[in-house]
Amino acid sequence: MSPSRTNGSTTDELVETIPEATVARLPVYLRGLVELADGGVATVSSVELADLAGVNAANVRKDLSYLHAHGTRGVGYEVDHLIGEISFVLGGGEPSPVVIVGIGNLGRALSRYDGFVAGGFPVAGLVDADPAVVGKRIGGRTVRPVEDLPAVVAESGCTVGIIATPASAAQDAADHLVAAGIPSILNFAPSVVQVPDQVDLRQVDLATELQILGYHQHRRVAGGASVRAVG
Amino acid sequence: MSPSRTNGSTTDELVETIPEATVARLPVYLRGLVELADGGVATVSSVELADLAGVNAANVRKDLSYLHAHGTRGVGYEVDHLIGEISFVLGGGEPSPVVIVGIGNLGRALSRYDGFVAGGFPVAGLVDADPAVVGKRIGGRTVRPVEDLPAVVAESGCTVGIIATPASAAQDAADHLVAAGIPSILNFAPSVVQVPDQVDLRQVDLATELQILGYHQHRRVAGGASVRAVG
DNA sequence: GTATGTGAATAGATTCACAGCT
DNA sequence: AGCTGTGAATCTATTCACATAC
Numbered sequence A, B: 001m002s003p004s005r006t007n008g009s010t011t012d013e014l015v016e017t018i019p020e021a022t023v024a025r026l027p028v029y030l031r032g033l034v035e036l037a038d039g040g041v042a043t044v045s046s047v048e049l050a051d052l053a054g055v056n057a058a059n060v061r062k063d064l065s066y067l068h069a070h071g072t073r074g075v076g077y078e079v080d081h082l083i084g085e086i087s088f089v090l091g092g093g094e095p096s097p098v099v100i101v102g103i104g105n106l107g108r109a110l111s112r113y114d115g116f117v118a119g120g121f122p123v124a125g126l127v128d129a130d131p132a133v134v135g136k137r138i139g140g141r142t143v144r145p146v147e148d149l150p151a152v153v154a155e156s157g158c159t160v161g162i163i164a165t166p167a168s169a170a171q172d173a174a175d176h177l178v179a180a181g182i183p184s185i186l187n188f189a190p191s192v193v194q195v196p197d198q199v200d201l202r203q204v205d206l207a208t209e210l211q212i213l214g215y216h217q218h219r220r221v222a223g224g225a226s227v228r229a230v231g
Numbered sequence C: 001g002t003a004t005g006t007g008a009a010t011a012g013a014t015t016c017a018c019a020g021c022t
Numbered sequence D: 001a002g003c004t005g006t007g008a009a010t011c012t013a014t015t016c017a018c019a020t021a022c
Helices: A020-038 A046-053 A057-066 A079-089 A105-111 A114-118 A146-156 A167-179 A206-230 B020-038 B046-053 B057-066 B079-089 B105-111 B114-118 B146-156 B167-179 B206-230
Strands: A098-101 A123-128 A141-145 A160-163 A184-187 A200-203 B098-101 B123-128 B160-163 B184-187 B200-203
Touching (some): A020 A057, A020 A079, A020 B206, A046 A057, A098 A105, A098 A146, A098 A167, A105 A123, A105 B105, A114 B206, A123 A146, A141 A146, A167 A184, A184 B206, A200 B206, A206 B020, B020 B079, B046 B057, B098 B167, B105 B123, B123 B146, B160 B167, B167 B184
Parallel strands (some): A098 A160, A123 A141, A160 A184, A184 A200, B160 B184, B184 B200
16 A cells, blocks of 8 residues: 555664554554543553554554553553654654645645644645746745755755645656655655655545545445446 | 445345455556546556556456456457446446535635546535535535535435544534435544444545655664664 | 453465466 | 466465463
8 A cells, every 4th residue: 555665675674664554553543642641641551542543452452562662461551651652653753844746726725734734744845837836825835946846855854745736747746856855755646656666655546535435335325236237 | 444344244245345455446547547548548458557557467457357357368458348347346437426524725625626526526515514614605616504414415416425624523524424324434634533334434644644654764764773772 | 350462363465377368 | 479367375464362461
């Protein structure tokens, strides 16, 4: 599900490795834990955390064991400590500023999305290839030309790029981000883009998500009969 | 990865079943195939399609075998035929109108997002719980109060609900959608919501995606040493 | 008694490798 | 010769079940 992975060199396995499926759940645990902490809760059991995250309790325990985040038998896990461990694993506590490429409807919405700032991903740059968009101000930031990407990255220290262009411009956007030295890219455009192995790329595809829902819905309504009628 | 699955009754297995991982790739194949068809290409090999989709060729062949979409040995698959098969599996060709709950930045952007219409998911309703937002017109549609959901669903025939509220309102939004009889929900709010078993729920979590990127980035930069320094 | 930590069992997905068809 | 279709092997993930610790 994560399209490109860093290709493991021979010495790689010395670094403690966490399964991809576990990494994908850690942010969900973190959210639940922060809520608990805000509510003044000091310890949490794997069953409670599993409930909050919507997963199996054994799964939670195994996931946390990869972090070496030990709990206390008969008691549970210390909420604050867990928050620290997970935050550290997910980026070392440092905020990672992001630059958004493509300031259309979606790009504008993303640039104002509070969840990014709260999660430690402040929007630090906006760029677009369209001269009609360049120069506009969105939420206190000026849209700059995509050619300025290296400068924007240098000034703001962005380490994450978000592609919010139409599909036809996505590969171009990715090329620009890679050329500017961005190591992590989140692609919202509905298109497969190619990046070098050392760049980490994730895809968020809204239409695809709806189509997956469509499959289940079709199955439920149509059942087996009409499916067979086609083959 | 798909949070809630319809609980399989005893007779369920008579219906031909397609692995979840395959279903998630079908929309990507479909996109590639439509591009090929637009370019006048009549047949495609598993290797070519795999390239377009960014996956392994054997994977493509196995995926297509679940659809009973047979190719011709020595030649490949017929593009038009494949498009028909995949479209049918992903919702039977019928468009599924969607209703968006929560018309903030994200909801507005989604309501204007072209990819939905193109993919067969026209936006047919907008609702919000905030009286200050209700009544506004967005792209030719009027935002209606969330209490009107049953009426909106009845009038427009919506079968998919999109939650674009803040996290704190997400469970409420889900409850409203379920009460209105919506069977498929896509949740953009950063929060785990509970729905009955028969409702299909998928989560799209922007901040989570960034945090996953953060994990890989941190690993790459920090390496093993500083990880160990904490334990 | 209660909840963790983890080996073993199970389930699911990917990839290989090659027989079989055109 | 070229490409599909698929069993077998492999890898990854989830869940169970229980010994272990508080």
